[in-house]
Amino acid sequence: MxxxxxxxxxxxxxxxxxxxKIGYFGDKKNLRTLEEELYNGAIDNDEDFLNRASELGISIKITxxxxxxxxxxxxxxxxxxxxxxxxxxxxxxxxxxxxxxxxxxxxxxxxxxxxxxxxxxxxxxxxxxxxxxxxxxxxxxxxxxxxxxxxxxxxxxxxxxxxxxxxxxxxxxxxxxxxxxxxxxxxxxxxxxxxxxxxxxxxxxxxxxxxxxxxxxIDMANKIIEKGEVGRVVEIDGNMLQVQLNDNTQAMDGNWKQLKGPGENVLMLTESDNVKIGDKVVIQDEDLCLKKDKSSLICDVILCSL
CATH class of the missing domain: 3.60.20 (Glutamine Phosphoribosylpyrophosphate, subunit 1, domain 1)
Structure with missing residues (x-):
């Protein structure tokens, strides 16, 4: 072209x-027909080209x-x-x-x-x-x-x-x-x-x-966990919690590099004073929280499924 x-x-x-520059989208057989007509001079202007493409069900983008x-x-x-x-x-x-x-x-x-x-x-x-x-x-x-x-x-x-x-x-x-x-x-x-x-x-x-x-x-974005259990509390130090990830959860950084895998600990912060060892951590309605009372948690990683 x-x-x-x-x-x-x-x-x-x-x-x-x-x-x-011309872009084509449509049935290959009909596209070949359109190209043959173009290249033998049967179509001599843009309007006829667009009309003929429409008849053949071919979408055309001309720039x-x-x-x-x-x-x-x-x-x-x-x-x-x-x-x-x-x-x-x-x-x-x-x-x-x-x-x-x-x-x-x-x-x-x-x-x-x-x-x-x-x-x-x-x-x-x-x-x-x-x-x-x-x-x-x-x-x-x-x-x-x-x-x-x-x-x-x-x-x-x-x-x-x-x-x-x-x-x-x-x-x-x-x-x-x-x-x-x-x-x-x-x-x-x-x-x-x-x-x-x-x-x-x-x-x-x-x-x-x-x-x-x-x-x-794109692949990792589709794996971001929006609902379900992600791990459990294994260590408490004031408002800092160590949460052990479950068998199907990994922690990623902003460049989709894995920081922590299943079974490893991730640091999370809480304002709750009612956290116990063994408490389950979940994502509910896209919010990270304790399962037992929905106390909010904060972390600086992206939690994804494997």
Whole structure:
């Protein structure tokens, strides 16, 4: 659901891209039907797209705020991506003066990598690419400046967007003109791309760790005890009580790290002067208290079931 047009040559690099992103929710068979109609040009505007999706029972979310271009070092990076069930597939082009490389990534693993010195590269679905290629043949003048080329690309994106909802009507255009020879361009691209992929790998690792932590938090939150017995008083020192947790109770801190397990003692505070060894501690109506008289207790841990 993207269209990226890049020029790479001795003058430098210019890229233009739309900002459209489309999310689908619905029956896979009907989704395939909708995509086939989109990609063969049978649907040519947003209104018809939304109506056809509704007929097929597919929910659509369209946004035009995705940034598909980025300056990385002295290069421009353009990226289109497809999210699968378990991994995101990315296709990237890195361009600079006198050189470019096209990278295929699955997650953060490189599946293919090829290099070139100059040319016009187009990323997008076949229908949008064909429209763009025909317009480039009609409009292109290689003797013009990079700024002129960027304006031409933007005009092409605008015309393509009027003929297919796979391309949005908001665009980004970036230019880079460092002084690189053909050999130095590839050396710079290699260094830049290797570092950029390392950054992606680190980001994915951090994201995975965050998702694991969120999953743990959700799991533990579901185990917070809201009702029932949690332990019994085994030691009394003024208003401080040592409560031994029962066989199905554990005490966690705010980061869901276990502080005390079953059979271990947890410090609790009370204002009652009627506490006896062996008194049962319960949670009733989400309040921590003594079972015998509902005297309130306070502790600084989260009581959860195993």
């Amino acid at each position: 993207s269209l990226i047009i890049a020029y790479i040559g001795k003058k430098g690099c210019v890229m233009a891209a739309d900002k459209r 035009d705020d995705a940034s598909k271009l980025k300056v990385v070092g002295n290069c421009i990076r353009g990226e289109v991506s497809t999210k699968g069930t378990f991994e995101t597939r990315r296709r990237r082009i890195y361009g600079t003066t006198n050189g470019y490389q096209i990278i295929e990534l699955l997650g953060s693993e490189t599946e293919s990598r090829k290099a070139g010195e100059k040319g016009i590269i187009i990323f997008g679905n076949n229908y949008a690419k064909q429209l763009a290629e025909n317009l480039i043949k009609r409009e292109w003048k290689s003797s013009q400046s990079l700024r002129y080329m960027g304006e031409v690309f933007e005009d092409i994106l605008s015309e393509v967007s009027s003929k297919t909802p796979t391309v949005g009507d908001k665009f980004d255009v970036l230019m880079q003109q460092p002084d690189f020879s053909k050999s130095s361009a590839q050396k710079h691209l290699n260094i830049t791309i290797d570092h950029d992929i390392k950054v992606l790998t680190k980001f994915r690792q951090e994201l995975t760790e965050k998702l694991v932590q969120q999953s743990v938090a």
